[in-house]
Amino acid sequence: xxxxxxxxxxxxxxxxxxxxxxxxxxxxxxxxxxxxxxxxxxxxxxxxxxxxxxxxxxxxxxxxxxxxxxxxxxxxxxxxxxxxxxxxxxxxxxxxxxxxxxxxxxxxxxxxxxxxxxxxxxxxxxxxxxxxxxxxxxxxxxxxxxxxxxxxxxxxxxxxxxxxxxxxxxxxxxxxxxxxxxxxxxxxxxxxxxxxxxxxxxxxxxxxxxxxxxxxxxxxxxxxxxxxxxxxxxxxxxxxxxxxxxxxxxxxxxxxxxxxxxxxxxxxxxxxxxxxxxxxxxxxxxxxxxxxxxxxxxxxxxxxxxxxxxxxxxxxxx
Amino acid sequence: xxxxxxxxxxxxxxxxxxxxxxxxxxxxxxxxxxxxxxxxxxxxxxxxxxxxxxxxxxxxxxxxxxxxxxxxxxxxxxxxxxxxxxxxxxxxxxxxxxxxxxxxxxxxxxxxxxxxxxxxxxxxxxxxxxxxxxxxxxxxxxxxxxxxxxxxxxxxxxxxxxxxxxxxxxxxxxxxxxxxxxxxxxxxxxxxxxxxxxxxxxxxxxxxxxxxxxxxxxxxxxxxxxxxxxxxxxxxxxxxxxxxxxxxxxxxxxxxxxxxxxxxxxxxxxxxxxxxxxxxxxxxxxxxxxxxxxxxxxxxxxxxxxxxxxxxxxxxxxxxxxxxxxxxxxxxxxxxxxxxx
Ligand SMILES: Nc1ncnc2c1ncn2[C@@H]1O[C@H](COP(=O)(O)OP(=O)(O)OP(=O)(O)O)[C@@H](O)[C@H]1O
Ligand SMILES: [Mg+2]
Numbered sequence: 232x233x234x235x236x237x238x239x240x241x242x243x244x245x246x247x248x249x250x251x252x253x254x255x256x257x258x259x260x261x262x263x264x265x266x267x268x269x270x271x272x273x274x275x276x277x278x279x280x281x282x283x284x285x286x287x288x289x290x291x292x293x294x295x296x297x298x299x300x301x302x303x304x305x306x307x308x309x310x311x312x313x314x315x316x317x318x319x320x321x322x323x324x325x326x327x328x329x330x331x332x333x334x335x336x337x338x339x340x341x342x343x344x345x346x347x348x349x350x351x352x353x354x355x356x357x358x359x360x361x362x363x364x365x366x367x368x369x370x371x372x373x374x375x376x377x378x379x380x381x382x383x384x385x386x387x388x389x390x391x392x393x394x395x396x397x398x399x400x401x402x403x404x405x406x407x408x409x410x411x412x413x414x415x416x417x418x419x420x421x422x423x424x425x426x427x428x429x430x431x432x433x434x435x436x437x438x439x440x441x442x443x444x445x446x447x448x449x450x451x452x453x454x455x456x457x458x459x460x461x462x463x464x465x466x467x468x469x470x471x472x473x474x475x476x477x478x479x480x481x482x483x484x485x486x487x488x489x490x491x492x493x494x495x496x497x498x499x500x501x502x503x504x505x506x507x508x509x510x511x512x513x514x515x516x517x518x519x520x521x522x523x524x525x526x527x528x529x530x531x532x533x534x535x536x537x538x539x540x541x542x543x544x545x546x547x548x549x
Numbered sequence: 550x551x552x553x554x555x556x557x558x559x560x561x562x563x564x565x566x567x568x569x570x571x572x573x574x575x576x577x578x579x580x581x582x583x584x585x586x587x588x589x590x591x592x593x594x595x596x597x598x599x600x601x602x603x604x605x606x607x608x609x610x611x612x613x614x615x616x617x618x619x620x621x622x623x624x625x626x627x628x629x630x631x632x633x634x635x636x637x638x639x640x641x642x643x644x645x646x647x648x649x650x651x652x653x654x655x656x657x658x659x660x661x662x663x664x665x666x667x668x669x670x671x672x673x674x675x676x677x678x679x680x681x682x683x684x685x686x687x688x689x690x691x692x693x694x695x696x697x698x699x700x701x702x703x704x705x706x707x708x709x710x711x712x713x714x715x716x717x718x719x720x721x722x723x724x725x726x727x728x729x730x731x732x733x734x735x736x737x738x739x740x741x742x743x744x745x746x747x748x749x750x751x752x753x754x755x756x757x758x759x760x761x762x763x764x765x766x767x768x769x770x771x772x773x774x775x776x777x778x779x780x781x782x783x784x785x786x787x788x789x790x791x792x793x794x795x796x797x798x799x800x801x802x803x804x805x806x807x808x809x810x811x812x813x814x815x816x817x818x819x820x821x822x823x824x825x826x827x828x829x830x831x832x833x834x835x836x837x838x839x840x841x842x843x844x845x846x847x848x849x850x851x852x853x854x855x856x857x858x859x860x861x862x863x864x865x866x867x868x869x870x871x872x873x874x875x876x877x878x879x880x881x882x883x884x885x886x887x888x889x890x
Contacts, residue, residue: 448627448628449697450651451622451653
């Protein structure tokens with residue numbers, strides 16, 4: 232081998248030039264996708280006038296006003312009335328009074344956010360659980376018409392889910408599932424389970440049966456062998472699938488608008504509502520969006536190791 | 550430990566008859582080795598005994614109890630697999646403890662620890678107990694796999710080429726170890742191998758399988774000295790038995806019906822001599838030096854013989870040799886043995 236020509240360890244590794252090009256492309260892409268997110272974050276720290284100033288401000292005095300407005304409801308009062316009040320109890324109150332307003336209550340953002348958490352994680356849990364069991368069944372047993380069933384499962388993804396919006400709307404109204412968390416969990420589970428089955432079947436297919444057979448000879452029942460031997464080895468695939476399911480359920484907007492309005496409303500349809508309340512409060516919208524990104528970010532970072540391996544569809548398992 | 554009986558067992562995969570009408574009794578404490586070429590149905594036989602495959606025909610009894618319809622867990626057998634033997638997500642210790650931790654068994658943890666440590670000591674893997682199963686060499690993995698079978702005392706140990714991925718030195722060490730353990734425990738073992746040294750040294754009895762059928766079963770000596778067919782004869786002996794058409798040795802006194810003569814090294818007397826002085830005349834093609842012995846390749850007509858020879862026999866490439874046969878084996882046109890005289 233001629234030394235010094237390349238740093239690649241093996242012929243399948245890309246050379247230095249292609250690595251450099253790849254890096255540039257990745258960095259460009261990252262900047263492109265991160266730019267709007269960064270702008271949203273900056274906006275969330277601006278005052279409302281700063282947020283709509285033209286030309287846009289990059290240097291500004293940061294304030295938590297957006298976050299205050301996100302979590303509170305306020306009403307406009309006369310300056311005299313505000314002067315007659317006792318000193319403000321917190322910085323949000325202070326900010327509100329500076330704009331001739333008083334805080335009258337908490338906004339719906341927190342409960343909507345909680346709804347999002349419950350519905351997204353709940354449906355992810357259901358989809359991944361069902362998906363794992365179904366995938367295991369398809370992978371290990373002779374299921375009659377297995378190929379047709381698998382195709383049928385996949386075919387549920389072939390149209391945009393919103394195409395069935397009206398039947399589902401009517402069905403849900405009839406069944407009393409409209410605007411309930413259970414209804415939303417069921418709906419998102421139904422959409423995600425097909426993806427889960429297909430992804431997980433690939434992972435489980437790759438786990439040699441010999442492990443379960445060994446466990447069954449070692450005195451475990453099939454179910455016990457599944458838990459002790461298959462699940463730990465499918466962890467990578469399960470994590471990757473969970474992230475995909477969670478991202479869908481977390482971001483889903485159309486059904487959430489259609490089917491929820493109060494009790495079970497999630498954060499995505501709530502955020503645009505902020506825009507409508509008393510002028511366009513962009514910092515509050517940006518604050519809502521920024522906070523909305525956090526759970527998925529945390530979840531993805533926590534499972535990142537699995538995800539990176541998972542996206543290669545088990546090719547580099549071990 | 551228990552007696553294991555297979556009676557007329559058959560198993561097909563689609564059109565492939567993996568095991569056909571196989572009857573075999575493994576006595577309590579016996580070490581039976583199955584020999585056969587790849588695809589002969591050896592693994593399938595073990596899997597049938599373990600309960601991993603359901604037979605289409607016949608019955609299987611372990612310790613006098615019919616287990617044909619029972620799941621693997623109920624049969625109290627252990628299996629050392631040909632591959633994928635260890636749970637990759639567990640440590641070596643946990644791998645060894647796995648069978649003892651089965652919910653059905655409920656062995657107390659201190660006792661598990663004691664058993665695992667003693668088995669690890671036996672197989673010399675004590676210092677690897679904390680390793681992940683994937684962080685072992687092939688030989689160490691294989692020993693852990695054997696260890697996992699040894700932690701409990703099953704009715705029968707099923708072993709599918711357990712030593713195949715080891716280097717020669719370790720293999721012979723473990724072979725001795727395995728034999729010692731078997732005698733010490735009085736274990737009943739059904740063992741599959743391609744390695745005839747293993748078969749000869751370990752087995753109480755050897756069963757030769759061809760295309761799912763048990764062709765012959767008997768003590769290693771019986772199989773070696775008294776094979777029922779050319780096929781069985783070619784399974785044992787190194788270098789393999791030489792099969793020559795009788796037409797090449799017209800002067801040989803052959804029994805009626807024989808068409809082929811089978812000669813192992815010990816059946817051959819080779820000396821340098823002029824043509825026409827022995828039963829057969831041949832020519833040394835080449836000599837392979839193995840160290841303590843030589844492989845002599847001799848061409849006879851259009852055939853070639855391979856035999857062992859002393860390094861100081863003085864024979865060399867190009868020499869003309871006279872070959873005599875001493876009580877060779879005879880086979881008929883179908884390959885079946887024809888008894889001499
Ligand atoms: N699950 C299966 N599906 C289909 N055919 C199979 C299956 N298992 C084994 N067979 C076939 O059955 C025959 C016997 O296979 P088996 O694994 O028992 O061979 P073997 O004697 O163990 O061979 P080797 O020495 O290569 O391990 C082969 O022809 C094989 O192709
Ligand atoms: Mg095999």
